[in-house]
Amino acid sequence: MAESFVFGVADSLLGKLASYAYEEASRAYGVYKDLQAFKDTLLIVRGLLLDAEDKKNQQHAVREWLRQIQSICSDAEDVLDGFELQDKRKQVVEASGSTSMKVRHFFSSSNPLTFRFKMVQQIKDIRDRLDKVASNGTKFGLTTINVNPGLPVQRRQMTYPDVDASSVIGRESDREEIIKLLMQPHPQGDGVGDKRLCVIPIVGIGGLGKTTLAKLVFNDKKVDQLFQLKMWVCVSNDFDIKQIIINIINSISDSMLASASAPTLNFSQHQENINNLDMVQLVSRLRSKLSGQKFLLVLDDIWNDDRAKWIELKDLIKVGTVGSKIMVTTRSKSIASMMGTIPSYVLHGLSMDNSLSLFVKSAFEEGEEENFPNLVEIAKEIVKKCLGVPLAVKTLGSSLYSKFDLTKWEFVRDSEIWNLEQKQDDILPALKLSYDQMPSYLRHCFAYFSLFPKGFSFGMNSMVKIWIALGLVESRNGSENLENIAREYIDEFHSRSFLLDFKDEGQLFVYKVHDLVHDLALYVAKDECVLVQSHTRNIPNQVRHVSIVEKDSLDLDLILKSKQVRTILFPIRGMGLDSASLLDTWVSRYKFLRLLDLSDSSMDTIPDSIAKLEHLRTLDLSNNSKIKRLPHSICKLQNLQVLLLSGCTELETLPKGLGQLVSLRKLSITTKQSVLSQNEFASLKYLQSLDFYRCDNLKFLFDEAHQPTFLETLIVDSCGSLESLPLYCFPKLQTLFLKDCKKLDLSLNNENPIQKLKMKHLYLREFPGHLTLPRWIVGAADTLETLEINDFPNLKMLPECLTTMTHLKRLFVRFCPQLLTLPNDIKRLTALEGLRIFNCPELCQKCQPQIGEYWPMIAHIKHIFIGKQK
Known part of the structure; x- marks a missing residue:
């Protein structure tokens, strides 16, 4: 992924160096000329990057050159980060009015003279490295390609995520054939004399539309009449029988409530709390719900080839009445053969006509193609390469949406990327072309999807917090909400068919990434991002972003060698860190961390040394149920933008000095406090999002004299003692989420006339x-x-x-x-x-x-x- 990371980092660095604030700071510290020289060289290098991308597959030396540039740019980003940190420390010292703090600051490494000497040396070292490596670019025959990375991305109208039969092209006959199979009796049984259960496999390569077809069938009215009960379970890589049973039971609950399409905020509101039941209890619950029912169970995305596991699961659910059916989707013909009780339904690619129809629908507005017959002719050649795979057709079509330049279409048609070696039946080149068509800011963000396992359901903040922490989202005017900009990025990925199952409820949204798109993210991320699992043995030395998805992988022998790690993530709920000694090691070793996710961990203390992570942007301690106090040293993290303490149910008090976190934009709190420090919150001038969850003793929040005036999002969830919430304290509030606050009078402020609100x-x-x-809802009627x-x-x-x-x-x-x-x-x-x-x-x-x-x-x-x- 070197080229995309370098290009994005280079753009980011050049943007910072061109800003008025950096120019003033560099003059103040006497490093202006050094930074300008670095900037000039970086501009030259940036022009060579796209040519290097084209040639890296033919020349190993060019790949190594890109890797070196990447390393220098990332190091430069760390150095420039020091300017911002120095300025923020100065703000805190001046705001404190404390003589002792000013004295400590003078004798610390933050002293202006000490800082200047250190900065000059660091910039000189990086400039020398860049000059040396950049000179090698011409030796490889690289030429400058001028680009405008800030070109606006054409948007298209967002499509609704639920399956709409009229919007699916070329699968009508497939749907009818599957429904016929569901309607037929099953005289053959399952091969061992049981005639109650028929298993129908749908098999085909990735991206072919197996899940879409299964959804078309599942939602068909004729199927509703066939079965008393319908259940949908996505299995994906891990064939964990206990988890599958839990998901089946929850799907039964969803089916009965007819509310499966409604996402909730970080939890499933109406599903049974069965995660703590043992296997015997779960099996009993499952059998009682299925017994005597004629049911349809869809097991989507099966990768398990262990026949014993499949037989064990099937034996547990063979309690329905005659005519019950299981429908499975899988890429593997051997798995389909193992599971099926009838011959597999092999899903084929779309016809050329259907592929072309889908491509045209993705690339043009309705009827627009009639004005561009030359592009339609090229489209016919492009779809031939897609092998009838709908995802490939849609992503390529979407990449050319509203682009009428003939050369762009010819590039997609003629690109040599199609000749890259791949696994059998892969369609990665088609997706890679769509990736190449994205603007640099989206390409830079895209690779981080690889930090999550396949089939992961992304909540509204899962990816956004990573992008923001790594500086990939920048305000265009200096005051825009970064989360809103990141949401625009999400919408862009969705419009390009990179996301699916997108459920939009305003500021609350969830989505998934298609398996093929995940494969592409792994391809472009290469050694920059690593997903650590139990079988992980070797972590590349140059890795910078680490995601830990299995607890068995937390072996001390796996300590990362690279000291440049910027991200440590625990994306799976309930799977956090339980080793305080390992945390101490991370804090002392990885001083350039931008994001440290310790959610769902089981430690009772956080070390004072956390203050050494002076580059840290996001610290996620949510759902740490043992932590009673936090070190006050956390408040020395002047670069910290996001602090998440939600679900820390034993936390007695917030750390003293919270107001020193001058960069804080998002704060999520669970605390036993009954009163908050009003002055501390009033000092958080850039706080935009505030979340109170299970603050059982909190009776009121703020008064008019002490409120975070820039607050745009306020979430108050399960705060049983809260009595008042003065909305007039938040003049910029756009999002308000209130849930289960038993003593809260929703009338809040019933003054006349009713105050105008800006709420969206x-x-x-x-x-x-x-x-x-x-009544105050009237005040928001206009917005x-x-x-x-x-x-x-x-x-x-x-x-x-x-x-x-x-x-x-x-x-x-x-x-x-x-x-x-x-x-x-x-x-x-x-x-x-x-x-x-x-x-x-x-x-x-x-x-x-x-x-x-x-x-x-x-x-x-x-x-x-x-x-x-x-």
């Missing part, structure tokens, strides 16, 4: 005592884009101001059984794109497609989900 996203959950919604009303069992009427919300895009109403009506003039909500209503029995009945009395009022809405009533 409002989520209200679990307020059983409220008969109406708060609200997302409104969720969830679990208001006594709510009988939606607010009158609802139909004045002309910007409302999403309306979600859930678990409001006494809500009987919609406003008669709901048609006035012309911006409304998504409506979801379930567990509101009478209202759902009135909103049923075609037959409900309210259907004519809502039929114009693009995406509608009405929960079926049992």
